Amino acid sequence: MFYRLSGTYHTSYQADRKLWKIPTDRWLVIALLVLALLAPLFVSPLYLGSYVLPWVIWSAAALSLTLLMGLAGQLHFGFAAVMAIGAYASIHLVRAGVPFELALLLSGLISAVIGAIFGGAALRVKGLYLVMATLAMQYLVDWVVVNVPAISGGAHATLRTPAVSFLFLPIESLAARYWLALGWAVLLTVFFMNVKRTSFGRALVAIRDKDFAAAVIGVDPFKTKLMAFFTSSFMGGVTGAILAFCFYRAVTPEQFGFNVSIQLVAMVLVGGLGSVIGSWLGAGFVLLAPIFLTNLVSGLAASGWVPVSQNFLSHLPLMIYGAMIIGFLLLEPLGLAKIYDNIRKYFLVWPFRHARS
Amino acid sequence: MTFLRKLALTTALVAGLSAPVAAEDVKFGLLQDFTAVYTFVTGQYNQGQQDYLALANAEGLLGEGNSVTAIVRDTGNQPQRGIEAYNRAKEEGAILFDFLSTPVSAAILDQAQADKNIVITPAHGRGDASDGTVFPYVFPMLPTYWAQAANLIEHMKNNGGLEGKKIAIVHIDSPFGREPGPILEALSEQEGFEFQAFPYASPGNEQSAAWSEVRRYRPDYVLIWGAGGGQAVSVRTAIQNGIAPEQIHSVIWLAETDAANVGPQMKGVKRFEATAAGTDLPIIQRIQEKVIAAGKGSGDQANVGNSYYNLGVATMAVAVEAARLGMEGGQPLTGETLKAGFEKISGFDAEGLMPAVTYTAEDHQGGGAGRVSEWDGEKWVPVSEWHAAYPELIRQVIEESAAKYKEGN
Incomplete structure (x- = not known):
């Protein structure tokens, strides 16, 4: 019924290799993209600046992390540190007179190099031990940022981003900042969907599933793992720079603390490991659910529906949020992406029951 | 997107319906960290703030028909949540903000200055914001x-x-x-x-x-x-x-x-x-009499008179005094008139709760007096x-x- 399949034939290899083979999917994506591009016209500044913009940027961050965790199977609990390197590198580069476009690329490269060095641990250890190694990266980067005033910006450890323009578009107005962030997130999304179809993407999956089996069939684990850390850290570094220039516009060490790393891991897990739509849904959920719940509960309290103390009032959204995460993961351990997939499959053959996928 | 907007709109509507109607309702955004790093202070501090605002309303400190309302939200010490809470409270009409969180304050400082909204940073945030010529809309208020x-x-x-x-x-x-x-x-x-x-x-x-x-x-x-x-x-x-x-x-x-x-x-x-502790102070006595005894207290009665509770009372006593002075002459209260109100405060000691503070266009710290x-x-x-x-x-x-x-x- 919806997602109509009848009349859709793939008569060439090219047609069969399309990203969205079903016309409805294609139209949905185009419609969403148009809506997203036009968002500054019809979304109020409050919602654009405090909801949509951070959502877009954190989705890009979740996509960067899920490349490493979902595709390559390498756990990373220090991804906020990778973003911090990108953010600080970009600000210092722009201040040194490097054009913003180039500074974005260079900050990505710097993150990629440092990220790959720490990723070297992955050559020796796996699983929980790798988690420990990446945690060490988080704390080392935190420590260096806080303790080197030349990086963090002196007494109050706040660095404001200088005024910049991207391809002659001044990154000053909310709309301009949003479009730049959206452009980067869309670029990452397209890249991610395509990387799965390349030999590099298949090598990552082989490494994830069993690294010595991958070695037997000719995938070099040494190279592939380092490449995974390099690529993912590059993406994360540029995202950190985008976060600094488009959203915060003043960088402090707390913005890239350990709790942010955990949030990123939560986004990837709640959304669904290694999934594109999961990264978007997961980022939206982890970032925005606490805000919506806080406002909802405060609204109810203001109208006298929940007469409780301020302290309890503040913790109530957290309890609901926690219950929601457990609920979603119990309902569907593969994350929000799988929930969407189930719904889509249901409508694929609706009103009949069984889907072939 | 429309779903999100609808949901948020409903929330705003629910919140809006319950706001009291008055000649002028001054709104303060107390968008603080109740759940993460600053929990050791926020509970008592915010309770003191809310109780003092209740006292100010009960005594009509802002003049006939005027009132002051607190918009209280949890930010969890996360800058992005602080930015959302700030933008929302700004739309609801708040002109003074207290984040009680250094990272959140840092993320909002520039925006608030551009919006000409007051940010008070008592006992947190940047000490150099005491220089009113560089930070016209930031008031550290208490000793840095x-x-x-x-x-x-x-x-x-x-x-x-x-x-x-x-x-x-x-x-x-x-x-x-x-x-x-x-x-x-x-x-x-x-x-x-x-x-x-x-x-x-x-x-x-x-x-x-x-x-x-x-x-x-x-x-x-x-x-x-x-x-x-x-x-x-x-x-x-x-x-x-x-x-x-x-x-x-x-x-x-x-x-x-x-x-x-x-x-x-x-x-x-x-x-x-920076403020006296204990309940043996006229202002705290009146809070106990007119707010706590009247059942309008915002939290556990045992906290009244604690160091952090009194600190919260002091911040709001100064802020309400600034609002009162800013409204003198009948002009509507905005960020700009509130700033002018702050800078009119001279020798104000909240009836012995704090040292006498004087704010000028240059000094937003208020002199920096305290004791051991x-x-x-x-x-x-x-x-x-x-x-x-x-x-x-x-x-x-x-x-x-x-x-x-x-x-x-």
Whole structure:
């Protein structure tokens, strides 16, 4: 019924290799993209600046992390540190007179190099031990940022981003900042969907599933793992720079603390490991659910529906949020992406029951 | 997207319906961290703020028909949630904000200045925001950490002397912990003492490594610079390492809860205070009478009169006074008139709750006066008079740092 399949034939290899083979999917994506591009016209500044913009940027961050965790199977609990390197590198580069476009690329490269060095641990250890190694990266980067005033910006450890323009578009107005962030997130999304179809993407999956089996069939684990850390850290570094220039516009060490790393891991897990739509849904959920719940509960309290103390009032959204995460993961351990997939499959053959996928 | 907007709209509508209607309803955004890092202070502090606003409304301090409303939200110490809460409260009409969180304040400072909204940063945030010429809409309001350090050092000077003495500064390893550094540096030359810094890792649940170093250093005085649970650990570990409670001097973040956690050995420990503690103050008495007894209190009655509760009361007493002065002459209250109201405040001491403060267009710290108090086993007893220590030095540090901010840091 919806997602109509009848009349859709793939008569060439090219047609069969399309990203969205079903016309409805294609139209949905185009419609969403148009809506997203036009968002500054019809979304109020409050919602654009405090909801949509951070959502877009954190989705890009979740996509960067899920490349490493979902595709390559390498756990990373220090991804906020990778973003911090990108953010600080970009600000210092722009201040040194490097054009913003180039500074974005260079900050990505710097993150990629440092990220790959720490990723070297992955050559020796796996699983929980790798988690420990990446945690060490988080704390080392935190420590260096806080303790080197030349990086963090002196007494109050706040660095404001200088005024910049991207391809002659001044990154000053909310709309301009949003479009730049959206452009980067869309670029990452397209890249991610395509990387799965390349030999590099298949090598990552082989490494994830069993690294010595991958070695037997000719995938070099040494190279592939380092490449995974390099690529993912590059993406994360540029995202950190985008976060600094488009959203915060003043960088402090707390913005890239350990709790942010955990949030990123939560986004990837709640959304669904290694999934594109999961990264978007997961980022939206982890970032925005606490805000919506806080406002909802405060609204109810203001109208006298929940007469409780301020302290309890503040913790109530957290309890609901926690219950929601457990609920979603119990309902569907593969994350929000799988929930969407189930719904889509249901409508694929609706009103009949069984889907072939 | 439309779903999100609808949901949010409903929320806003529900929240909006319940707002009281008045001639002028002044809105303050108290968007604080109730659930993450600042939980040790926020609960009592915010309770004091809300109770004082209730008192102001009960007594009609803002004039006939006018009222003041607090918009209270949790930000969880996360900048992106603070930005959302700020933007929303701004739409609801708030003109004064208190985030009680350094990262959130830092993320919003520039935006609030551009929007001409007041941000008060009592006992948190940037000390150099005291320079009103560079930060026209930011009011640190109470003594900065620099002023606190100077006040404590001066107390040591007046009680035992500083010439040739050794001070150990044991601090949390964060920008906040490093704040007293420049003051100690400047004063050590001037007063002829030596000092050494001993950082411990955040959050400070375990400090024995730092304190065994301190013991080897054999300090005459100890300055502890941390917050929350780490403070009680500092005092306890110091005493275990043979440091007498009388030698310990703390930043403003040491309160009744910490004393209860440390136990009887806490007796003799000193701290800086910006507001008087206890219920034996006219303003607190009136809160008990008109707010608590009337059942309009916003939290646990046992907290009334605590150090952090009184701190919250003081911040709102100053803010309401500024609003009152800003509305004089009948003009509507905006960020700009509220700023003017702040700068009209002169010699205001909230009936003895705090030292007399005077704000000018240049000085948004209000003079930086405070005092030192000592834990006598049951309560905090003041051991010095309200005064500002080394005001010229503090002003110089403020202006130097503000100049750097102006350049872009």
